Amino acid sequence: MNPSSSRLPITCSVEKLQQELTICENDLWTPHFNTNRYEGNWTSVSLRSQSGLVNDITSFSNKKYINTPLLDRCHYFKEIMDWFKCEKEAVRLLRLGPNSEIKEHTDNDTSYEDGFFRIHIPVVTNTDVFFYVDKKRVLMEMGECWYADFQLPHSVENKSSEPRIHLTLDCLRNEWSDRLFEEMGFDIHFSSNKNQYSEEVKQQIIAELMQNPSEINAKIIAGLQSK
Template identity: 50%
Template sequence: MENAFLKLPFHFSEEKLLDDLAICKKYNFTSHFNKNDYSGNWTSIALRSQNGEMNNIFALPQNGEKYKDTELLQKCAYFKEVIDFFECEKESIRLLNLKPGSIIKEHTDYNLGYEDGIFRIHIPIITNEEVHFFIDSKEVKMLPTECWYGNFNLPHSVRNDGKADRIHLVMDCIRNDWSDNLFAECGYNFEAEKAAPEYSRETKLQMIEQLKLMGTETSKAMIAKLQSEI
């Protein structure tokens, strides 16, 4: 599908990314809450969350709270510089670590495409040649210091067949005029966006099961909406 992913024209300092990662590794990463979506070891730590806690790795809004920088982000000057480089509002910001031999099974997320007014950015910090990241059945090779957008409404999966961790800085950003101009420069097809396909019944059922695991008021409202469409 067109607009499934987009490489953005930014490169960041590998040395500085690794320096801030070393700070974060002094703290405990939390296992991803959706146990059905992966096998192995998939962990995260929050740089920005709704309650400002490092172990709150939920990416969906909860109970209408505003997102806050965590104490950890205050210790990571370069991560903060990278985040501030994006001239838009941000919601959840996390480090996601997929350990060697681990698999994120193919799944779809909810309202995580640019057409939904939100966009997820991946900045690889550590990876290896045996990491296989698929979006809409197409493999996307994301290298350290690069910057990528992916439409995670589409089926996606990751497999780390290598011997090193795969750690990405992952930001959920709010679409605005700045991001529209950026995406246009990078070849995003805004006409194709208008014809975004409807979710299949099977996909909606998968989304409902994932949202049930969160147990938040927001996820319950999303479940109700999806159930009404089936």
Template identity: 40%
Template sequence: MRGQEWTPHLVTQNFEGDWSVVALRHTAGATHPVMKIYSDPNATAFEDDPLLDRAPAFRALLAALQCPLQAVRLMRLTPGSIIKEHRDHDLSVEFGSARLHVPIVTNAGVDFRLSGTPVPLREGEIWYLRLADPHSVANRGDTDRVHLVIDCTVNDWLLDMLGG
């Protein structure tokens, strides 16, 4: 994505440096870039952003997920930036919403921790992470770290994929 599509993340107290977002799917009716990147926990209707038409591989991946999709974003953390330890209290399977991470670009200097334990997220893998637990990220490398982040509603298909 070109530079003008990246919007700085909203929760400035949770990071240092440059953490920015491109909305590919967002709350229905959102038109302002800030409202597009906001993952409203009370939203019930979502729509694809026209930018998704420029990303056929992402569209194909999303089509393969047989669970209702909510917000879908690219999230970039530039070199030297950190996401401070925090919790996303409503993001776990038992609460009915899951966040999937697909590393698109990463480097050996990225340190993602979940409950203090390093999680080695590699490019092209898809991960469910229980983000209601404490987590943090530091990009100590010299290239951007970009993840496709997919918020979805938990259903039987997703539970089966997660082995539960």
């Protein structure tokens, strides 16, 4: 079995990350649509989304994604994206507010074995942020790049008085990433058993999407109902 989380052999400039964060601070940070998954304040802004809008923060596989206008102003974020020689889906900044919590949950089809990998790069964080994957605490320092298998149970608690902000990249597996992950000690031939959303979770997501009618949400609902 492959590691539940692993640090990548790349380190980003914290100074440049935080400089680009200031460019994004005045944009529309949108609360996460699944309000049952968190307590407090959990918001996001998109650098790459399905619609090309910064407030389109949904992340679903097998969809077409395009850059948002915000990315055009964030040259260092673009440089980081270009380091990953693979197709990118959603690229977002995720902000968990002070004294806020993302409850333990799983995200379907988000393990490397499923052909997908999500990268987390802490832009602002501290030692009072507790990030757990498969019941194990993952200590992520600012500027580091981390992969985690988010198909496993995971949660985050920000016990500090400051926000925790990560740059996240949703990437699609290819030959380049296979070489990278193999160098990191992964068995790239390992296969996992895929899970599906439970009917209860699916209905919760649909109900929350219906509270915010839009063409994008209607397509997501249709996709969920067809499964």
